[in-house]
Amino acid sequence: MSEISMHDILSLLPMVILAGGILVTMILIAIKRNHLIIFISTLVILLASFSCLVYNVPETPHNIGDLFIIDRFGLYFQALILFSTFVVVVLSYISLKNLFPQKRKEEQYLLILLAALGSGMMVISTHFISFFVSLEIISISLYSLVSYYRELEKAIEAGLKYMLLAAMSSAFLLFGMALIYAVSGKMSFTGIATILPDMNTSHTIMVVAGIGMMITGMGFKLGVVPFHMWAPDVYEGASSPISALIATVSKGGVVAALIRFFLMANLYHFEKVMLAFTIITILSMLVGNLLGLLQNNVKRMLAYSSIANLGYILVAFIAGNNTGLHAATFYMTVYCIAILGAFGIVTIISQSDAEATSIENYRSLFWKKPILATALTIFLFSLAGIPLTAGFMGKYLVLMAATENAHWLLAIVLVISSVIALYYYSRLILVMAKPPDDSVNLAFPTIRLGGVIIVVLLSILVVWLGVWPEYLMRLIYNL
Amino acid sequence: MILVWLLILLMGTGLLAWLVAKWSATLSRLISLAGTVMYIVIVIFLLVEYKQNPVGQKWTVSFTHEWIPTFGIQLKLAADGLSLLMLLLTSFLGLLSVLISWKEIQKRVGFFHFNLMFELAGITGVFLCMDMFLFYFFWEVMLIPMFFLISIWGNENRIYAANKFFLFTQGSGLLMLLSILGIYFIHGHNTGIYTFDYELLLGTVMLPQTGFILMLGFAIAFFIKLSIVPFHSWLPDAHTQAPTAGSVILAGLLLKTGAYGFIRFVLPLFPEASHQFAPVAMTLGVISILYGAKLVFAQTDLKRLVAYISVSHMGYILLGIYAFNEMAMLGVVMQMIVHGISTGALFIIAGMLHERIQTRDIEQMGGFWSTVPRMGTMAVLFVMATLGLPGFGNFIAEALILMGTFLTNKTLASIAALGIVASTIYALHILQKVFYGKEFKPRSIADLNIREMVVMGSLALLILGLGLFPNVLLDVSTSSVVALIEKVNSLNF
Numbered sequence: 001m002s003e004i005s006m007h008d009i010l011s012l013l014p015m016v017i018l019a020g021g022i023l024v025t026m027i028l029i030a031i032k033r034n035h036l037i038i039f040i041s042t043l044v045i046l047l048a049s050f051s052c053l054v055y056n057v058p059e060t061p062h063n064i065g066d067l068f069i070i071d072r073f074g075l076y077f078q079a080l081i082l083f084s085t086f087v088v089v090v091l092s093y094i095s096l097k098n099l100f101p102q103k104r105k106e107e108q109y110l111l112i113l114l115a116a117l118g119s120g121m122m123v124i125s126t127h128f129i130s131f132f133v134s135l136e137i138i139s140i141s142l143y144s145l146v147s148y149y150r151e152l153e154k155a156i157e158a159g160l161k162y163m164l165l166a167a168m169s170s171a172f173l174l175f176g177m178a179l180i181y182a183v184s185g186k187m188s189f190t191g192i193a194t195i196l197p198d199m200n201t202s203h204t205i206m207v208v209a210g211i212g213m214m215i216t217g218m219g220f221k222l223g224v225v226p227f228h229m230w231a232p233d234v235y236e237g238a239s240s241p242i243s244a245l246i247a248t249v250s251k252g253g254v255v256a257a258l259i260r261f262f263l264m265a266n267l268y269h270f271e272k273v274m275l276a277f278t279i280i281t282i283l284s285m286l287v288g289n290l291l292g293l294l295q296n297n298v299k300r301m302l303a304y305s306s307i308a309n310l311g312y313i314l315v316a317f318i319a320g321n322n323t324g325l326h327a328a329t330f331y332m333t334v335y336c337i338a339i340l341g342a343f344g345i346v347t348i349i350s351q352s353d354a355e356a357t358s359i360e361n362y363r364s365l366f367w368k369k370p371i372l373a374t375a376l377t378i379f380l381f382s383l384a385g386i387p388l389t390a391g392f393m394g395k396y397l398v399l400m401a402a403t404e405n406a407h408w409l410l411a412i413v414l415v416i417s418s419v420i421a422l423y424y425y426s427r428l429i430l431v432m433a434k435p436p437d438d439s440v441n442l443a444f445p446t447i448r449l450g451g452v453i454i455v456v457l458l459s460i461l462v463v464w465l466g467v468w469p470e471y472l473m474r475l476i477y478n479l
Numbered sequence: 480m481i482l483v484w485l486l487i488l489l490m491g492t493g494l495l496a497w498l499v500a501k502w503s504a505t506l507s508r509l510i511s512l513a514g515t516v517m518y519i520v521i522v523i524f525l526l527v528e529y530k531q532n533p534v535g536q537k538w539t540v541s542f543t544h545e546w547i548p549t550f551g552i553q554l555k556l557a558a559d560g561l562s563l564l565m566l567l568l569t570s571f572l573g574l575l576s577v578l579i580s581w582k583e584i585q586k587r588v589g590f591f592h593f594n595l596m597f598e599l600a601g602i603t604g605v606f607l608c609m610d611m612f613l614f615y616f617f618w619e620v621m622l623i624p625m626f627f628l629i630s631i632w633g634n635e636n637r638i639y640a641a642n643k644f645f646l647f648t649q650g651s652g653l654l655m656l657l658s659i660l661g662i663y664f665i666h667g668h669n670t671g672i673y674t675f676d677y678e679l680l681l682g683t684v685m686l687p688q689t690g691f692i693l694m695l696g697f698a699i700a701f702f703i704k705l706s707i708v709p710f711h712s713w714l715p716d717a718h719t720q721a722p723t724a725g726s727v728i729l730a731g732l733l734l735k736t737g738a739y740g741f742i743r744f745v746l747p748l749f750p751e752a753s754h755q756f757a758p759v760a761m762t763l764g765v766i767s768i769l770y771g772a773k774l775v776f777a778q779t780d781l782k783r784l785v786a787y788i789s790v791s792h793m794g795y796i797l798l799g800i801y802a803f804n805e806m807a808m809l810g811v812v813m814q815m816i817v818h819g820i821s822t823g824a825l826f827i828i829a830g831m832l833h834e835r836i837q838t839r840d841i842e843q844m845g846g847f848w849s850t851v852p853r854m855g856t857m858a859v860l861f862v863m864a865t866l867g868l869p870g871f872g873n874f875i876a877e878a879l880i881l882m883g884t885f886l887t888n889k890t891l892a893s894i895a896a897l898g899i900v901a902s903t904i905y906a907l908h909i910l911q912k913v914f915y916g917k918e919f920k921p922r923s924i925a926d927l928n929i930r931e932m933v934v935m936g937s938l939a940l941l942i943l944g945l946g947l948f949p950n951v952l953l954d955v956s957t958s959s960v961v962a963l964i965e966k967v968n969s970l971n972f
């Protein structure tokens with residue numbers, strides 16, 4: 001490998017800022033524990049990293065050895081990850097203040113930044129080593145984040161479940177990589193692509209088996225059926241901002257890495273692999289939405305919604321070519337905004353010691369907190385793909401990708417599962433629209449203005465992207 | 480540009496009405512009233528302009544603006560005679576909806592009017608858009624406010640009804656979206672121009688089988704909107720549970736969007752497939768006429784009963800559309816308008832009765848004639864109109880449809896004519912049960928007040944006027960209809 005030049009460091013600057021910021025935050029905590037200071041310094045780090053990223057977009061992709069590639073696609077996903085992290089950090093502040101007022105708070109920001117760093121590195125990885133290491137960075141920070149409120153039984157349960165399953169999935173991933181390495185002798189994505197065409201049959205079988213195992217590992221991170229079992233429990237056990245972090249930062253990184261891996265290693269022509277993906281996708285859409293129907297817990301419902309939405313993204317991913325990948329990127333973006341907003345509302349209306357997870361917490365929200373209820377309705381409509389929201393444009397792009405490449409089965413399953421999904425989204429909306437029942441008077445916590453502002457901004461963003469998607473589409477089409 | 484202002488006017492009124500409701504509910508009502516009055520004035524102005532235009536010009540007004548150029552999606556609105564007639568109906572029923580909700584809606588007045596205005600905006604968009612993507616967009620936009628109208632202000636079983644309505648229409652809409660995307664790509668592959676522009680897509684060449692499948696996607700969506708048997712089961716629930724204004728808009732306008740979709744999109748885009756499909760569609764139409772009429776007898780809920788009358792009448796529309804001749808098509812246009820008026824009026828009467836006696840069960844009604852003579856008179860008038868008594872618009876419409884159909888398919892036309900007999904029986908049945916006969920129990924109920932008289936009187940004048948001078952309406956739509964029929968029949972079968 002060649003030496004790392006100044007140029008390499010500069011193009012990695014956003015991530016370097018993030019990594020340095022983590023150290024600085026750690027030192028700050030050691031000097032003095034102050035929630036507000038740590039919160040603000042986290043935001044500053046994120047903003048610095050983000051602005052550095054935006055002002056430093058390269059014209060041509062820049063390779064750093066075999067390990068990383070700095071291109072517009074990767075930077076776009078890094079920006080998305082930083083944006084999501086920013087929202088999660090703000091929500092964490094509210095959640096930490098509301099839920100456990102007297103306990104340790106500061107380390108959560110550290111861990112969140114770590115997850116963002118891992119995810120940000122993952123989307124620019126072009127090598128098994130860098131990919132795996134960044135994946136583990138996310139996993140390890142999530143183990144502790146999920147069980148952060150260790151006084152709660154559910155959090156401990158969720159943390160353990162996540163750790164055991166994530167460790168196992170990492171083992172699968174590693175084994176898959178090993179198999180591919182065994183026959184190809186390559187670990188970089190492009191290297192694999194050059195070796196693949198000249199392989200004999202027995203080697204190809206090894207490669208397919210290896211990819212299959214990698215899909216298992218990545219599928220777990222994406223929470224797609226049949227690797228989804230952990231998702232509802234973990235979403236329920238973790239605090240809402242952390243659930244949002246898993247749903248956006250962790251999944252977004254893996255989606256980008258998946259796209260990059262398949263494109264660079266040129267794996268689209270493995271029919272068996274694509275068949276496996278098709279089955280996973282169909283199952284995710286149907287099972288996610290069908291199980292969503294049965295939920296009375298809003299966080300579990302959002303978990304299933306997230307499973308189904310990842311299924312939609314995979315539809316676009318399977319469709320491949322430009323339309324598909326752009327659709328996947330667009331959908332990932334709008335999905336992130338909507339799910340962040342939805343978890344944001346859950347965070348905001350949660351009281352100390354108990355999050356607003358039951359559907360009954362949302363009864364007649366329309367008449368008590370019309371702004372929050374309207375915002376949540378917009379997010380849910382976006383997740384359901386109703387016009388005037390960004391989710392509709394996303395779903396439209398996905399359907400377009402599917403029909404263009406004649407994946408009719410996927411398109412029709414998508415349509416059917418969207419209709420199923422509507423039922424549980426509309427159920428929550430209808431509960432919010434119920435007239436106030438004076439006999440059960442659930443007290444509302446004091447709503448923090450910062451939370452309201454961020455949620456309202458997110459909902460405006462959803463509507464804006466639903467009505468004028470052109471700007472974002474152009475951005476994505478130029479990736 | 481004026482077409483865009485129509486949409487902005489409605490949405491702006493809705494938002495404003497929502498905002499001011501915090502301070503005064505009456506002000507919110509007044510704003511909506513002003514908005515709909517302005518809307519009706521603009522539409523009449525457009526109609527006058529249309530009349531003065533030389534014949535042969537395709538669109539009276541149109542507006543095109545880039546929306547999402549990456550995909551060839553435009554904000555393209557245009558109006559011809561047919562669209563203008565539908566707009567007239569929309570504006571009129573919109574105005575009435577505001578008036579009839581004046582007393583009925585007492586809670587969350589602002590949000591109600593917000594939904595009402597957005598519903599009208601969605602419907603207006605559907606009747607105007609000339610871009611397939613935009614069409615789907617508005618098609619879905621008109622769904623959400625209605626969902627809220629039913630689920631918040633509806634009757635006892637509203638949640639179930641709202642969900643059923645939502646799922647049925649959303650699901651069918653997505654099938655239509657698949658078909659739209661299908662045409663988009665076929666046209667794109669053929670010509671290299673990827674566009675959703677309706678006029679460019681018109682001549683798309685495709686394999687017969689593909690065309691048929693794509694046509695089915697549209698047809699199912701429109702069947703469900705039009706509530707053709709066997710796709711009708713959402714309608715009785717939605718109509719029964721909706722507040723009166725919701726029922727009026729559902730019956731008067733939402734159902735018509737289905738018919739409009741057939742006329743504007745299915746026939747011109749898929750002429751060949753439509754010809755293949757005609758026997759099936761006409762049979763479904765006849766089944767709807769008879770089955771809907773039969774079900775009317777089984778109903779004890781007054782609003783549900785009127786809902787099944789709608790199912791029956793929509794059968795005529797489907798029958799007439801697939802007869803592929805001018806006479807039937809003019810009848811269809813006529814039927815769309817008069818059904819909006821007469822069924823709207825019946826729903827209003829049902830709503831007024833419900834408001835007064837708190838029940839819709841016709842077993843608990845009877846003998847109202849003596850207590851509420853004015854309402855009784857109006858009821859007789861509209862029931863007679865519904866059964867197709869000569870002198871009312873409905874008669875002209877049904878007669879035109881049946882005569883037109885007779886030219887193409889004698890058997891089905893004859894069977895469909897039986898529907899007229901059935902409608903006579905059920906119409907008399909309603910009057911007998913509700914207004915004549917013995918009083919169920921002595922009640923003191925108020926007769927129509929001035930506001931209600933204005934509403935009912937204007938409806939009565941319209942339906943009579945259309946019966947006596949149908950040409951006023953037919954003239955406006957003739958050029959659109961002639962062009963359409965020529966296009967569809969130019970295939971020489």
